[in-house]
Amino acid sequence: xxxxxxxxxxxxxxxxxxxxxxxxxxxxxxxxxxxxxxxxxxxxxxxxxxxxxxxxxxxxxxxxxxxxxxxxxxxxxxxxxxxxxxxxxxxxxxxxxxxxxxxxxxxxxxxxxxxxxxxxxxxxxxxxxxxxxxxxxxxxxxxxxxxxxxxxxxxxxxxxxxxxxxxxxxxxxxxxxxxxxxxxxxxxxxxxxxxxxxxxxxxxxxxxxxxxxxxxxxxxxxxxxxxxxxxxxxxxxxxxxxxxxxxxxxxxxxxxxxxxxxxxxxxxxxxxxxxxxxxxxxxxxxxxxxxxxxxxxxxxxxxxxxxxxxxx
Amino acid sequence: xxxxxxxxxxxxxxxxxxxxxxxxxxxxxxxxxxxxxxxxxxxxxxxxxxxxxxxxxxxxxxxxxxxxxxxxxxxxxxxxxxxxxxxxxxxxxxxxxxxxxxxxxxxxxxxxxxxxxxxxxxxxxxxxxxxxxxxxxxxxxxxxxxxxxxxxxxxxxxxxxxxxxxxxxxxxxxxxxxxxxxxxxxxxxxxxxxxxxxxxxxxxxxxxxxxxxxxxxxxxxxxxxxxxxxxxxxxxxxxxxxxxxxxxxxxxxxxxxxxxxxxxxx
Numbered sequence: 001x002x003x004x005x006x007x008x009x010x011x012x013x014x015x016x017x018x019x020x021x022x023x024x025x026x027x028x029x030x031x032x033x034x035x036x037x038x039x040x041x042x043x044x045x046x047x048x049x050x051x052x053x054x055x056x057x058x059x060x061x062x063x064x065x066x067x068x069x070x071x072x073x074x075x076x077x078x079x080x081x082x083x084x085x086x087x088x089x090x091x092x093x094x095x096x097x098x099x100x101x102x103x104x105x106x107x108x109x110x111x112x113x114x115x116x117x118x119x120x121x122x123x124x125x126x127x128x129x130x131x132x133x134x135x136x137x138x139x140x141x142x143x144x145x146x147x148x149x150x151x152x153x154x155x156x157x158x159x160x161x162x163x164x165x166x167x168x169x170x171x172x173x174x175x176x177x178x179x180x181x182x183x184x185x186x187x188x189x190x191x192x193x194x195x196x197x198x199x200x201x202x203x204x205x206x207x208x209x210x211x212x213x214x215x216x217x218x219x220x221x222x223x224x225x226x227x228x229x230x231x232x233x234x235x236x237x238x239x240x241x242x243x244x245x246x247x248x249x250x251x252x253x254x255x256x257x258x259x260x261x262x263x264x265x266x267x268x269x270x271x272x273x274x275x276x277x278x279x280x281x282x283x284x285x286x287x288x289x290x291x292x293x294x295x296x297x298x299x300x301x302x303x304x305x306x307x308x309x310x311x312x
Numbered sequence: 313x314x315x316x317x318x319x320x321x322x323x324x325x326x327x328x329x330x331x332x333x334x335x336x337x338x339x340x341x342x343x344x345x346x347x348x349x350x351x352x353x354x355x356x357x358x359x360x361x362x363x364x365x366x367x368x369x370x371x372x373x374x375x376x377x378x379x380x381x382x383x384x385x386x387x388x389x390x391x392x393x394x395x396x397x398x399x400x401x402x403x404x405x406x407x408x409x410x411x412x413x414x415x416x417x418x419x420x421x422x423x424x425x426x427x428x429x430x431x432x433x434x435x436x437x438x439x440x441x442x443x444x445x446x447x448x449x450x451x452x453x454x455x456x457x458x459x460x461x462x463x464x465x466x467x468x469x470x471x472x473x474x475x476x477x478x479x480x481x482x483x484x485x486x487x488x489x490x491x492x493x494x495x496x497x498x499x500x501x502x503x504x505x506x507x508x509x510x511x512x513x514x515x516x517x518x519x520x521x522x523x524x525x526x527x528x529x530x531x532x533x534x535x536x537x538x539x540x541x542x543x544x545x546x547x548x549x550x551x552x553x554x555x556x557x558x559x560x561x562x563x564x565x566x567x568x569x570x571x572x573x574x575x576x577x578x
Contacts, residue, residue, distance in 0.1 A: 017484035024403065031399035032411065035392040035455060039414050043426070043452050046433035050425075053432060103330070106323035114316040123328075125564060130331045132506070132560045134513045136532045137549040141334035143536065144341055147350035151337065154352045195331060224317075245420075253422020256515065260536050269424045273519075276428055286432070289425045296421065 054286035065283060073283040077291070082271070086291055089268040092183075093251035096190045097198075097244045103191070104198035104243065105236070111199075112206035131196035139260055142189045146180040146261060176263055186262035190251055197246035205239025206232070241303045248299060252292040268292060335553060342550035347543055361543040371548060374531040381443065381527060382511040385450035389507045390500060392451070393458025400459075401466035418453040426453065427520030434521070441523025449521040450514060454507035461503030461567065462496060469495045502566040505559035513556065528552070 020027045056065050057072045076082065111123040130138070145152050156162045169175040169182065176182030209232060217227040255269025266274075268291055275285035316324075342361065344354035365371060396415055400408060418426055430449050439445065473495075477487040515529035522530060532552075535545040 013485060014483050021478065021484050025405070028399045028403050028405055031395045035396040035415070036411065038388075038392055039418075039452065039455070042433075042448060043418055043429075044414070046429035047425070049433050049436055050429040103327050106320055107327040110316055110320055110324035114320075121568075125561070126328050126331065128564065129557060129560055130335065132509055132513075133335065133556050134529070134532075134549075134552045136513075136515055136529050136536065137338060137552050138334065140532070140536055140545070140549050141338050144337055144350045144352075145334060149349045149351045151352040192330065192334065195327075199327075249420065249422055253424045253516070255424055256533065269422070272424055272428060276431070282432060285428060289422075289428055292422045293425060300420075 050286050051290065053282050054290055056283045058281050058283055063280060073287045074290075076284055077287055082288075085266050085268060085271050088265060089252060090295070092187065092190065092267070093248045095187060096194060096251050097247045099187075100191055100195050100198040100247050101202070101240050101243065104195060104202055105240075108199050108202035108206055108236075108239070109232075112203045112209075113211075127196045127199050131200075135193065136256070138193055139189060139257055142185070142192065142261055143180065146178070146185050146188075148178055148180075152179065180261050181263055183263060186258050189257050189261045190254070193257065194247040194250050197250070198240075198243035201242035201246075202236055202239040205236050205242070209235045238306055241306050245296075245299065245303055249292070249296050252295060338546065338553060339550050341546040342543075344543060344546065347541075350542070361547045364541070365544045365547040365551075368544065370526070371528075371531065371544075374526045374528045377443075377525060378512055378528040381446050381450060382508045384443075384447045385454050385511045386504050386507045388447070388451040389454035389458045390504050393455045393503065393507075394462050394496070394500065396455065397459050397462035397466055401463050402471065415456050415459050419456055423453075423514075423516035424520075427517040430517070431520040441521065441525070443525070445521045445523070446518055446525065446527070449517045450511040453514075453517070454511055457507045457510060458500065458503035461499045461506070464567075465496055465499035498566045502563040505563045509556050509559050513552075 020030070053065075054073055055069050055071070056067050057070045058064070059066050077086070107123075107127070111120065111127075115123045144150055147153075152165075153162075156165045165179075168184070169178065174182065174184045174187075176184070179185045179188075213231060213235075214227055217231045218224075222230065253269050255267065255273045258265075258267045258270060268288060272285045272288045275281045275288060279285075340354065341350070343357040343359065344351075345356035345358045345360075346354055393415075396411070399405075400411060426449065430445075430452075434441070434445055473491055474487055477491045478484075482490065513529060515527075515533055518527055518530060519533070526534075528548075532545070532548065535548075539545065
């Protein structure tokens with residue numbers, strides 16, 4: 001049978017196409033070249049240039065960058081003030097992750113086990129919409145909520161719980177003059193921002209737990225609480241770890257939220273931002289940005305071992 | 313399937329309320345008559361601020377820049393993401409895992425790292441800030457969104473269709489145009505819309521690569537730090553939420569048969 005006379009194409013294009021089809025490896029290489037060039041040159045190139053600068057130092061008198069290899073800048077990370085910043089950021093990230101997992105679990109569990117059809121689609125959209133809606137607008141919403149004259153103050157006054165709120169604000173570390181100028185405020189905003197990132201992987205992990213497993217557990221005499229602890233939670237753990245990758249990474253790199261809602265203490269992101277901007281200390285800024293990278297690389301290695309990537 | 317226990321239902325509902333009440337509040341505040349504070353409940357309601365916001369040239373300029381940046385970055389990401397997906401989905405080659413990692417890296421590392429890396433690279437190479445310095449940053453982290461959608465679709469479609477097309481005499485370009493592209497189109501549309509939404513909303517990388525230019529998120533950020541006219545900010549915030557809801561909904565309906573909406577990592 002003769003080949004179809006399609007568009008009468010038999011010129012250079014046809015010959016080029018035939019050649020490429022005959023050499024699948026060349027074709028793959030041609031496909032890969034543009035994205036790899038872009039990511040390799042633009043992205044990796046910039047990252048490497050940044051890392052290289054962390055090995056430079058700054059002359060304390062002239063403020064100029066000394067282009068000689070040294071570990072001096074990394075030494076500066078271990079000053080008490082800088083260790084404080086790192087410790088504060090990591091603690092915040094850990095707390096946000098823990099509480100986020102606790103709040104996310106019932107939502108994910110309900111969506112995975114009880115929601116069907118339309119309810120399930122609604123649940124999914126209810127998580128996706130906040131996740132994809134504007135980050136800044138969501139921070140802004142909390143500025144409205146936590147304001148002195150805002151809805152939270154109004155609600156506590158109406159329910160007579162203002163003394164409770166005042167008592168919390170009077171506590172040493174978590175308190176402050178008002179919620180919008182306290183660690184509690186920063187914590188709430190982070191929790192709100194990253195919660196959807198925790199729900200989705202947990203739900204994905206729970207979807208994969210077969211219902212028969214839970215029935216078997218009940219048949220063997222386990223009470224619901226026991227089934228939860230001994231069967232469901234261990235199987236959901238990879239999802240929790242996968243979610244924590246996001247909550248952790250996002251908290252570590254954020255410099256806007258603590259600037260808008262929080263006491264005026266610094267987080268890693270803010271330190272990097274001010275060091276490269278007003279302070280002009282690119283080497284220390286670069287060294288500081290290695291901290292979240294190092295933490296995340298270690299975290300990802302542990303997460304991979306726990307099978308978290310399958311739950312992504 | 314039996315009904316969920318009461319405690320679970322309450323906890324799930326409370327969690328969802330926690331996610332959505334703040335967004336609802338933004339809409340409420342867009343109508344408030346109170347100008348100087350965030351008083352709740354609002355003393356009165358008005359549509360006045362929509363008109364004021366409509367007549368502000370700085371908002372239109374910021375919106376225009378954001379749309380142009382997002383459109384250009386999305387176009388670049390569509391091309392690069394599809395190419396990468398085509399290579400990874402249909403073949404196994406040395407270093408395939410590293411390629412996947414490289415594509416995911418821009419969203420796996422904190423945005424501030426990407427931002428400061430690009431900024432220092434620009435200053436090392438003496439590149440002045442411009443429209444294109446913003447686009448380059450955005451396109452870099454948008455690639456993964458397109459890639460995820462395209463790769464998921466390519467894995468579900470059968471390679472035998474491509475072979476059949478070739479056997480029937482179509483050349484590679486015709487096969488791409490008439491067989492592969494129609495299969496991919498909704499996935500690419502969804503990926504493109506999510507990439508657009510991602511770029512449209514991005515602020516952390518943008519602050520490092522924008523210089524003096526103001527995208528809508530940068531405008532929003534400056535209003536958050538130094539509020540000038542609070543009701544106008546409220547209106548813009550409400551509009552931003554309303555506008556970003558649409559592509560998310562559309563992307564969901566385009567990809568819901570089987571594959572998930574990619575991009576759980578921003």
